[in-house]
Amino acid sequence: MKKGGLGRGLDSLIPNTNIEKKNDLQKSQITKREKEDQKSEMMLRLSKIEPNRRQPRKQFDEDTLVELAESIKLYGVIQPLIVQLKGDHYEIIAGERRWRAAKLAGLKEVPVMVREYTDKEVAEISLVENLQRDDLNPIEEAMAYQRLLKEFNLKQDEVAERVSKSRTAITNSMRLLKLDEKVQEFIAEGLISTGHGKVLLAVEDKELQREIARQIIDEKLSVRETEAVVRLCLNPRPVKEEIELPHQEIYVDFEEKMKQRMGTKVKIKRKEENKGKIEIDYYSLEDFERLMQLFGI
Known part of the structure; x- marks a missing residue:
């Protein structure tokens, strides 16, 4: 299934609502639906609209919101928000980002489409809309998949079809929820x-x-x-046990004298059978030339 707009997601999501698959509709039915849509579309004051508390998206990028707000100042809100009446206000089903940007742009009212859905349908639509539009951070996305599986009793294949992603992608996404909560926060941020x-x-x-x-x-x-x-x-590397060699104190004393004489870090690394190596540190070209002069080179 091609990744498309919200309409395709709603078609597959709630086949029993007034939004039906176009290939099953007759011309007269399409005309009737268009008339119904026109009746339910209206301008609504922002103060009468509230976001969906179960919205899966918790973070909104301020920079992209400002960019959208600037576009809205020029062209207005082109795509209506989808809302439903909840008591004395209207709750957003789809379009919270447009609602936030419209507030930033200083608008007093926005175009909306009024719909009626059950709480379960609203939650599922909100999840699918955000997933289709890549509006969630990786952890929010994984949690949205988990909700679709657990709360709505969907199978991974069904979720994959609704959001136009592979079953493997969904499985890999949900694996992130096995991480420590702090690590999940780091990914979300x-x-x-x-x-x-x-x-x-x-x-x-x-x-x-x-x-x-x-x-x-x-x-x-x-x-x-x-x-x-x-x-x-x-798989930590095994730590080699240091071999206690004879006359160790002599070498320690000699190492200290060399440090004082040369004015830099000196390390004597001893091996068995009276073998070893001396390491002398230098920290710049001038430091190297100074050491060469000490050696008379």
Whole structure:
């Protein structure tokens, strides 16, 4: 199924409502529906409209809202909001982003289409609309899929059909909900990517997940670098036991004298059978030339 507008999603979602599949309609039925739509379309004051509290989208990008508000100032709200009457106000079924942008643009009223749905239908429509339009962050998206499966008793194949995505994509998305809650927050805020999150799924310890996630943020690790960190955490390299060699105190004293003489860090690494190496640190070209002069080179 092609990814399209909200109309296609509603067709597949609620086949028993007044929005029916076009290929099943006769010409007279289409005309009747258009007339009904015209009657239900109206201008409504923003103060009479309230968002849906069960809206799956919790975060709205301020920059894109400002851009939409500027467009609305020039052209107005082209696509009506879908609302339904709830007591003394109208609740948004689809179009909260347009409603927010219209408020930013200073509009007093917006075009709306009034519909009647059950609470279950409203929740499902809201989920599908946001998923179709890629309006959710990765964690909100995963939670929306989970709600469609659990609250509406849909199968993954049915969800995939409604949002025009593969079953595998939905399964992979929902796996993010197995991560530690703090790690999920990092993904929702865009501090780490879904790619990072998928790598962290290999770590069962939630505290370790958080530690690695913070390391990703602090050190700006790529996904590949994160894979290396996770591998090292899951399969730590064995620590070699230091061999206690004879006359150790002599070498320690000699190392200290060399540090004082050369004015830099010196490390004597001993091996068995009276073998080893001496490491001398330098920190710039000038520092290197100074050491060469000390050696008379």
